[in-house]
Amino acid sequence: MPVLQYGQTIIEWRFQPDTKLKRHYVTVERGQSVLLRGPIVDEALQETLVRRRARWIREKLALVNMPQSAEAITTGSRLRYCGRTYFTEVRHCPDLSKPRLTFTASRFVVENPNGISIQPDALMPVLESFYRDRAHDKLPSRVRHWERQTDLKAQGVRVRYFQSRWASCNAQDVLEFHPRVMELSSSVQDYVILHELCHTVEKNHTRAFWALLARHMPDWQRQHEALEHTLYGDAI
Structure with missing residues (x-):
């Protein structure tokens, strides 16, 4: 299994080819090597992709490998x-x-x-139900707000569960949000919404995409950094 060293951190990763994906995704889980998924690439490019996210990976490894609390x-x-x-x-x-x-x-x-x-595992279903209800109630109006601000247009808003993402813009330009987006501050929620709205025009993370995002949210990098202090996987 390939490895790279980032400072004092050794990052071991495994690659899972997925021809259905257009981009590469990194996922960090407790007790597992880092998972890199996406279109088939050779090991040298895999290392480039992992190194690009090495700082984020190091932070997430430290978080997910902390002793789990069974505290009620x-x-x-x-x-x-x-x-x-x-x-x-x-x-x-x-x-x-x-x-x-x-x-x-x-x-x-x-x-x-x-x-x-x-116990946390007994509470989680009702807590996620609370997040889901609030997401259904609040996110569509925030999407409409950003549509008015930017002239970008989504074809709908849905709430759904993802394994390792906060949100997505599908091929039909429908924006989909994980219920736990409601854990995030309102400014970071807005960043997630605007990020996906920009994907209605620019499907990939090209220079044009980031320029479009910066045009409508000049401080997007600060919100992006706040989003990265989470335990979900991250798209590249």
Whole structure:
């Protein structure tokens, strides 16, 4: 398996050819070598692609390989929404058949049939349902805002799950967003939206694409860096 050294970090990667993809993608997962997917290229070009993302890979390896916390969520824990973390109250509600989550503008309330604490894996389905509902509610209006600002036009907005992406613009110019986009701050959400809107004109990450993005969002690099402090894979 090929490796490269970036500073003090040894990056080992495996290549997965995928002729359906037009670009190459890097994914970092706990306990796994770095995965590079995309059109078939030789090992020398693979190394170039991996080295291009080496700083990002190093940061993600440090994050995903941190010891996992099995700490239960209790009253006083904090959950993330729109770039902030909010106080969370856990209530024991034995009459419920499954956990329920509500948000009150200043705090999350978790109603739990199994006690005054809840494990992260039990909470995640209801938390992602919350993100999905908020994405359906809020993202279309933000897309329309940026359409008015830029004269770019999407053919629709959808919310869907991706394995290693925040969003996509499909061949029909429909913008698709992962529900967990709602974890991000509003400025980074706007960057994700505008990034995909630019793909309605420029399908690939060419110089013309980045110039178009910069024309409408001069500080896009700052938002891009904020987005990179996440645990999802990243497109090249």
